[in-house]
Amino acid sequence: MIKLPRPHPQLKPKSAAILEELRHFESQNIVQTDADGRWPIVWQRAQGMKVWDADGAEYLDATAAFGVAAAGHANKSVVRAGRKQMGILLHAMGDVHPHAGKAALARRLSELTFGDPGLKGVPTGTGRGKTIFCNSGFEAVEAALKTACLATGKPDVIAFEGAYHGLGYGCLNATHRTFFRAPFESQLRGFAHFVPFPSTEDGAALSLEKITGLAKRHRVGALLFEPIQGRGGIRPPAKGFLSALRTLSTELGLLLVADEVYTGFGRTGDWFACQGEGIKPDIYCLGKALTGGFPMSACVGRAELMDHAWPLASGEAIHTSTFLGHPVGCAMALRQIGEIASRNLPKRARDLGNAAIAELRSVASNRPGVAAVRGRGLMIGVELQRRDTHGSSPIGMRVVKGLLNEGWIVLPEGEHAEVIAFTPPLIISKQQMKGFASSLARVLDRILSGLP
């Protein structure tokens, strides 16, 4: 047995020991650890809005742990459904011998995505979706990219500057940030063309023009977009842009692929952000909040499109994986969707989100350190000025750490970590939301006045 050096005696001895173990045995690229022991915290338990660390300190989670815990951490009925399923069937044979839960979930996803009629831009004859189950958000995007390639016979994709679609070799082509791409550029095939993600009407017109030009010059099969850019800095597009995108992609014969991995399942005030814009994409990529915590994702496309793209199975699926449509994931997803529906969490996200934006804008109004507050539902970004009052260091991470010190778990988004994301579980109370705004105000005042 390898003996580890004893961690330095600190305020949090249990957490320190675990971090020390990770430092020795996990790739050093994963977790960044501050020498003073204040970052990161080591999660021990989570319930609802609350998280406890290994040394018993309690926090409130304003991230929903990357947007996963939409119905609250360890939602009791979701956990119960997962436990029950584990006792009955822990694993099946995804593409060979299926199980009932997979069929039930595929049907439920069809109802939620393509089932409701009357939305703009849906070619007639739709109303049903077909699913490819995957394990993680990026795989759902890759399944969508494969679908588009098969359906159109065209390999290229148009994506947006600032886009984040995950880090697998397929979707990394469409993830924009150089930080993620540069180390592997030599292994990418570069089938994506990027256009600006517009926040103004003029910008929208320019992006549409560029898309038209690219579609004419290249063999483009799909247009891939996030309805609100998440990791790019909680950026909603210009008003009406997604609707124009729907119209244009139909005109140009491009498949419209919505990456709703982050925005899906109520986060933005509708089941899916596209629905809030009154449009239907041809394919949805779903993940994160789908199960509330089990690693599972889904690529859901219009039924006719999916049948056109994918050949009938003949004993060997051309796209599958060992854990495809995992029984525990399906059971949890069905229950999680049930929870989101029965508690009307999309509406709750919309109402509380409006209140939160107002509250955070009032924090911003008399503080020069805040550049903008934006978002929809409970997907809100507080964009900070990149520099502190002395014009030197970026302040995003300092605010995130200051909030952690106040008991709030938050994440920075944006290329320069300049946006504080507020994406809590959709069950957050109004009082907790107001508490977050007060903490943010306190932390900003401390940092902007030059205090450590």
Ligand SMILES: Cc1ncc(COP(=O)(O)O)c(C=O)c1O
């Ligand atoms: C919009 C979007 N797409 C895809 C992904 C990738 O998901 P995963 O990390 O589960 O692979 C993310 C992750 O943050 C995301 O925000």
